[in-house]
Structures are given as structure tokens and as C-alpha cells.
Amino acid sequence: MPSQIEHAMEKTMSTFHRFARDKCYLTKEDLRVLVEKEFPGFLENQKDLLAVDKIMKDLDQCRDGKLSFQSFLSLTAGLTIAYNDYSVVHMKQKGKK
Template sequence: MPSQMEHTMETMMFTFHKFTGDRCYVTKEDLRVLMEKKFSAFLENQKDTLAEDKIIKDLDQCRDGQVGFQSFFLLIAGLTVTCNDL
């Protein structure tokens, strides 16, 4: 039986692949939908109304409109650190 941490990792991978389909990346629009569905409480509590756009822009480091799993994972890690700090 997987540990809670392993289950969490599996959930992150499943969520990413749910939005990517057969691709290895999410588009900016996919990421926007994902964030609005999965991080709605976080986004609602942001004082900066452009936070979502800034996050998406920062994650698309190659400026090709694609965000891979590594960048997606960095998003999760960054949000987790921010929430922990609060």
C-alpha cells in the first residue's frame, strides 16, 4: 500500500497527465484552466489580480506556450512553500 507521500506524488502526476493528454506539456490555456480548477482558493486570496498571468508567464521559460512536468512541479512546490509560510 502506498504511503501518503507516494499517493500525493501519484496525484500530482495524474493531474498533470489528465491535462496533457498525449502530449508531454500543458499549454498556457490548459494551465490556466488547471489552476482555476485546482488552485481556486489560492487564486481567490491573491491581492495581485494579475498573479495568475505572472505565474503562467514565469513557468513558460522557453516562451513557446508549453509548460512541462518539471515546471508544473515547481509551481506545486512554490505554492506549497508560500502556503506553509502563511
């Protein structure tokens, strides 16, 4: 039976490949759809309407319009860190009340 972290890894891989389909990379449009569906609050909370463009530019190391699985992991790791930081601050604020 897979551990929780192994299950999370499997879900991350399957999510990437579901949106990349058989290309094994994400285009900017694939990334936009993925972010809209998998991180629904992310774009809603962005003041910058070009957030997906900026993410793609930051992560597309080869500048070929293709986001690799490794780059996708960088995005998910960054978002996970941000969510963790937010949660820690939120929990501390709740504890002070």
C-alpha cells in the same frame, strides 16, 4: 501499499497529465483551468488579474508557450512552501490566544 508521499506524488503526476491530456505539457489555457479547479481560492485571492499570465511567463523557460511537468512541479513546490509558511504563522497565532 504506497506511502502517503508516494500517493501524493502519484496524484501530482495524474493531475498534470489530466490537464495536459496527451500533449505532455500545459498551455496557458490548460494552466488557467488547472489552477481554477485544483487551487480554487488562489485566483479568487489574487488582486492581479493577470496572475496566470505571470505564472506562465515565470515558468515557461523555453518561451514556447508550453509548461513542462518539471515547471509544473516548480509551481506546486512554490505553492506548497507558501501554504506551509502561512500555516506555520497561523498555528503560532492560534497558540498565542
